[in-house]
Amino acid sequence: MLHEASKNIILKGIGGSPGIAIGKAYFVEKGKVDIVDKYRIRPGRVESEVKRFRNAVTESKQELARIMEGLPEEYRENTYILDAQLMLLADKKIYESTIARIEKEQINSEWALQKSVDDVREVFSKISAPYIKERINDIVHVSERILRNLTGQEEDDISAINKRVILVAHDLSPADATQIQLEKVMGFITDLGGRTSHTAIIARSLEIPAVLGLEDATRRIHTGDILIIDGTKGMVIVDPDEETVTRCHSEKERFEAYEAMVARSSHLPAETLDGHHIRVMANIEMAQEVVSAIDHGGDGIGLYRTEYLYLNKKGLPTEEELFESYREVAEIMKGRPVTIRTLDIGADKIGSDLKWSREVNPALGLRAIRFCMKETGIFKTQLAAILRAAVYGDVRLMIPMISGMAEIIAARRILTDVCESLDKEGVVFKKDIKVGIMVEVPSAVVLADVLAEEVDFFSIGTNDLIQYSIAIDRGNEHVADMYQPLHPAILRMIKSVAEAARAAGIKVSICGEMACSPFHVPILLPMGIDELSMNPISIPEIKRMIRAISLEDCRSFLEEVMKKRTVREILNIVEEEFGEKIQNMASYEPGLK
Amino acid sequence: MKKSNNNVQADLTRSMTIDNQLGMHARAAARIVRLAEKAKGQVFIEKDGISVDAGSVLDILTLNCPMGCTVTVRAAMAEDKDVVESIERLIKNKFGEPE
Numbered sequence: 001m002l003h004e005a006s007k008n009i010i011l012k013g014i015g016g017s018p019g020i021a022i023g024k025a026y027f028v029e030k031g032k033v034d035i036v037d038k039y040r041i042r043p044g045r046v047e048s049e050v051k052r053f054r055n056a057v058t059e060s061k062q063e064l065a066r067i068m069e070g071l072p073e074e075y076r077e078n079t080y081i082l083d084a085q086l087m088l089l090a091d092k093k094i095y096e097s098t099i100a101r102i103e104k105e106q107i108n109s110e111w112a113l114q115k116s117v118d119d120v121r122e123v124f125s126k127i128s129a130p131y132i133k134e135r136i137n138d139i140v141h142v143s144e145r146i147l148r149n150l151t152g153q154e155e156d157d158i159s160a161i162n163k164r165v166i167l168v169a170h171d172l173s174p175a176d177a178t179q180i181q182l183e184k185v186m187g188f189i190t191d192l193g194g195r196t197s198h199t200a201i202i203a204r205s206l207e208i209p210a211v212l213g214l215e216d217a218t219r220r221i222h223t224g225d226i227l228i229i230d231g232t233k234g235m236v237i238v239d240p241d242e243e244t245v246t247r248c249h250s251e252k253e254r255f256e257a258y259e260a261m262v263a264r265s266s267h268l269p270a271e272t273l274d275g276h277h278i279r280v281m282a283n284i285e286m287a288q289e290v291v292s293a294i295d296h297g298g299d300g301i302g303l304y305r306t307e308y309l310y311l312n313k314k315g316l317p318t319e320e321e322l323f324e325s326y327r328e329v330a331e332i333m334k335g336r337p338v339t340i341r342t343l344d345i346g347a348d349k350i351g352s353d354l355k356w357s358r359e360v361n362p363a364l365g366l367r368a369i370r371f372c373m374k375e376t377g378i379f380k381t382q383l384a385a386i387l388r389a390a391v392y393g394d395v396r397l398m399i400p401m402i403s404g405m406a407e408i409i410a411a412r413r414i415l416t417d418v419c420e421s422l423d424k425e426g427v428v429f430k431k432d433i434k435v436g437i438m439v440e441v442p443s444a445v446v447l448a449d450v451l452a453e454e455v456d457f458f459s460i461g462t463n464d465l466i467q468y469s470i471a472i473d474r475g476n477e478h479v480a481d482m483y484q485p486l487h488p489a490i491l492r493m494i495k496s497v498a499e500a501a502r503a504a505g506i507k508v509s510i511c512g513e514m515a516c517s518p519f520h521v522p523i524l525l526p527m528g529i530d531e532l533s534m535n536p537i538s539i540p541e542i543k544r545m546i547r548a549i550s551l552e553d554c555r556s557f558l559e560e561v562m563k564k565r566t567v568r569e570i571l572n573i574v575e576e577e578f579g580e581k582i583q584n585m586a587s588y589e590p591g592l593k
Numbered sequence: 594m595k596k597s598n599n600n601v602q603a604d605l606t607r608s609m610t611i612d613n614q615l616g617m618h619a620r621a622a623a624r625i626v627r628l629a630e631k632a633k634g635q636v637f638i639e640k641d642g643i644s645v646d647a648g649s650v651l652d653i654l655t656l657n658c659p660m661g662c663t664v665t666v667r668a669a670m671a672e673d674k675d676v677v678e679s680i681e682r683l684i685k686n687k688f689g690e691p692e
Contacts, residue, residue: 083620083623084620087623087650088650088651091650092646092649092651093649093651093652094651120651123651123655124654124655127657135654138619
């Protein structure tokens with residue numbers, strides 16, 4: 001496909017996840033992150049396109065047959081699932097209707113197949129019988145198998161810089177984002193969302209560049225457009241000219257070289273110049289991310305979000321499923337701390353239980369510990385799984401959204417109940433697990449001295465704390481820029497929580513996004529923060545920052561910071577004092593001492 | 594097997610109830626399709642006035658036939674009487690499923 005003159009349109013957004021990607025745009029509708037190439041075919045190519053589809057189906061049938069043959073004797077009776085899939089492959093509704101579409105609409109096989117599958121899905125979604133509804137999964141599996149075999153024979157697309165695409169969406173829900181297949185997506189951009197939205201958090205955990213809050217990107221970009229996205233600067237270039245592509249390519253290489261350099265020093269301890277050790281931990285969402293946490297030099301897991309297993313399944317996960325995934329993390333971390341946060345989810349997100357009506361304002365609604373107190377069955381199942389997994393490592397329990405003492409007392413009572421029933425069942429579990437709370441509701445900040453008496457540690461969840469304290473929705477692009485971690489009020493709150501923790505002799509950590517900017521390190525350390533927990537890729541940079549400063553110097557610097565009245569003033573002195581250091585860090589390797 | 598050529602219509606249309614516990618699920622539907630594929634003309638399954646292609650698992654599934662419902666098997670061509678009867682046997686045998 002030849003382009004007319006390049007347009008080089010620049011769109012400004014919010015950097016959601018660092019890195020640069022250059023590739024073709026692929027437009028997705030909300031809730032539909034399936035990536036399929038769509039193009040029209042010339043009338044003369046219809047026959048060969050149909051042949052391509054037939055071949056892919058034949059290949060898929062052979063694959064399934066091979067899988068069935070390879071099954072050991074004792075599983076033979078389960079082949080009916082594969083048998084059903086084999087039938088679906090040949091089913092008229094899929095096979096013949098796809099061929100008819102290729103011929104009639106003159107579109108490529110992938111597109112035609114997707115349309116046929118969508119049709120079937122549409123009909124199936126209206127049927128209530130669960131055993132029929134479940135068949136949709138088989139249909140999806142079968143169509144994915146065909147798609148895989150189609151792409152294996154894909155013709156070279158001249159205009160493709162890279163076969164993987166850049167997703168363009170109005171918004172991506174966390175569930176959408178977790179569906180992203182990394183081998184097909186090299187980055188994504190959205191109209192909505194900010195730096196701390198879940199979409200950004202997931203992009204960072206997937207380590208792919210993302211630009212969010214672009215407002216009208218979906219109106220200005222079409223599938224197939226060439227895009228350059230810069231997740232560090234929060235910038236998108238649509239239809240770039242050759243010169244820009246070349247420049248961004250070398251910038252991409254520089255960024256990747258820098259990342260590699262940072263990673264090499266990631267296993268050095270996070271010790272300040274004057275010998276103070278800070279624990280730098282990882283925030284994870286899925287058990288698989290543990291590997292990334294270790295690779296990036298994490299001293300442990302400071303926040304293990306547990307919502308994933310509840311979002312990705314129909315129905316609730318069983319105690320056994322939860323236990324297995326928690327145990328896996330505990331075992332891989334080999335005695336290093338693993339802080340498991342209990343369910344921090346809104347009633348609107350969980351399962352298909354419609355008992356709780358949709359809320360107007362879920363951020364202030366029935367979520368996290370409040371939800372768990374209403375649905376004690378769900379809470380108990382999770383607590384039991386955590387207590388059992390705690391036998392396999394240094395597992396701690398962390399309760400989110402605590403607003404006052406009553407919730408801690410109630411949660412502890414439930415924990416005692418769970419311990420008693422595990423005892424009765426004779427199951428192995430850890431009785432004296434460390435219990436901490438997230439400090440993220442302003443009332444908990446005010447009560448920090450009281451709450452500190454009842455728990456083993458604090459973890460300040462700055463994302464929510466900032467949102468609740470400054471009264472802004474971090475997902476609302478109109479106020480996203482008011483989300484300021486260095487707001488004087490926020491700094492005072494963090495400082496007072498740290499003081500309360502120290503007075504009670506308990507540890508305090510920060511597990512919000514605030515912990516992963518090197519600019520915040522010289523402010524947080526002298527406040528008496530013991531641990532910083534962040535997305536794994538930020539760990540090496542933060543460790544380097546810690547190694548580059550002296551805690552003693554930071555103490556006097558903090559005094560200056562606390563005298564400032566606006567974010568601007570604070571940013572200025574941080575920039576003045578540490579800007580050069582951070583700049584240098586970003587471009588030079590200080591050498592391994 | 595008794596043959597009667599004086600009432601073609603009745604021979605090509607058979608109604609029966611679905612007696613197996615799981616209803617007409619995917620595996621059951623697949624077995625019907627295998628039989629229907631042997632027909633020379635089209636074979637249909639009907640329920641509540643809706644008629645679908647017995648040669649498509651997906652079509653049969655969309656008919657949504659749980660245990661206890663009544664379905665009608667119908668063939669378009671007289672030669673396919675055997676096919677209709679074999680489908681009838683299959684359904685009456687509860688698809689060979691154990692209770």
